[in-house]
Amino acid sequence: MTEEITKILPLKASRFKETVAVSNFWTIIPDEATKFEDLLVPEYWAHVAARLRTSDIISVVAEDGSYYAQLYVAVAGSKYAKVVPLFKADLESAIEETPALVTHVVKFKGPILKHCVIRLSDKEIISQGHSAKQDAENWLRDHFKALAA
Numbered sequence: 001m002t003e004e005i006t007k008i009l010p011l012k013a014s015r016f017k018e019t020v021a022v023s024n025f026w027t028i029i030p031d032e033a034t035k036f037e038d039l040l041v042p043e044y045w046a047h048v049a050a051r052l053r054t055s056d057i058i059s060v061v062a063e064d065g066s067y068y069a070q071l072y073v074a075v076a077g078s079k080y081a082k083v084v085p086l087f088k089a090d091l092e093s094a095i096e097e098t099p100a101l102v103t104h105v106v107k108f109k110g111p112i113l114k115h116c117v118i119r120l121s122d123k124e125i126i127s128q129g130h131s132a133k134q135d136a137e138n139w140l141r142d143h144f145k146a147l148a149a
Contacts, residue, residue, distance in 0.1 A: 022055055024052070024056045024057075029060075029062075032064055036069065040083060042082050043080055054074065055072070055073065058071040061111050063110040066090070067090050068088070070086040071084065102120075104119055104126075106118075108133070115132065115133050116128040
């Protein structure tokens, strides 16, 4: 009777690498009109595919703040990339619009515009870049005070 002994082989030093030697980490903020499913179409990446390599990780931050996702680059060509979603977190419930008075709203518009004050009559952003929702609401109150003076 032979007993099979399983021997664990230690990891070879040549297979132990700093992440930057193997993968790049990218962040994209797709246009608001871009659906998440569009990111999975290889041709979507045509303009940046030459910069990607297999095993890169792409963080996706929705412009309107509605979701955050990570994609794994499975194949990178010169004009396309095949990506696989690792996860997608729905942030819609964490973002709530504030009906600031009847004429304006404070809404988070993503990591570039951040919290914005939007005039409802024409959907014009009249103030942007507020790090916190409260800052945008305070700006709106001050704005109305200035108009009333």
